[in-house]
Amino acid sequence: MDSLYILIPIAIVFVAIAVKVFFWAVDNHQFDDLDTEAQRILFDKEQDDKDKPAEPKTSDDDKQPPA
Numbered sequence: 001m002d003s004l005y006i007l008i009p010i011a012i013v014f015v016a017i018a019v020k021v022f023f024w025a026v027d028n029h030q031f032d033d034l035d036t037e038a039q040r041i042l043f044d045k046e047q048d049d050k051d052k053p054a055e056p057k058t059s060d061d062d063k064q065p066p067a
Contacts (some may be wrong), residue, residue: 025031
């Protein structure tokens with residue numbers, strides 16, 4: 001029974017910290033756009049290849065021997 005005098009205040013402190021972290025995340029717009037990040041991890045490679053223009057090959061690349 002004596003352990004409850006220690007465990008209950010510790011639990012209240014943990015809950016208060018969790019609530020504070022949650023409201024900090026909401027205030028800093030951490031939950032504004034959840035869909036973009038979820039799609040980026042699935043389609044990252046395909047989007048980068050389509051958006052990136054092809055790099056022109058220079059004549060200097062052809063003249064140098066392979067290392």
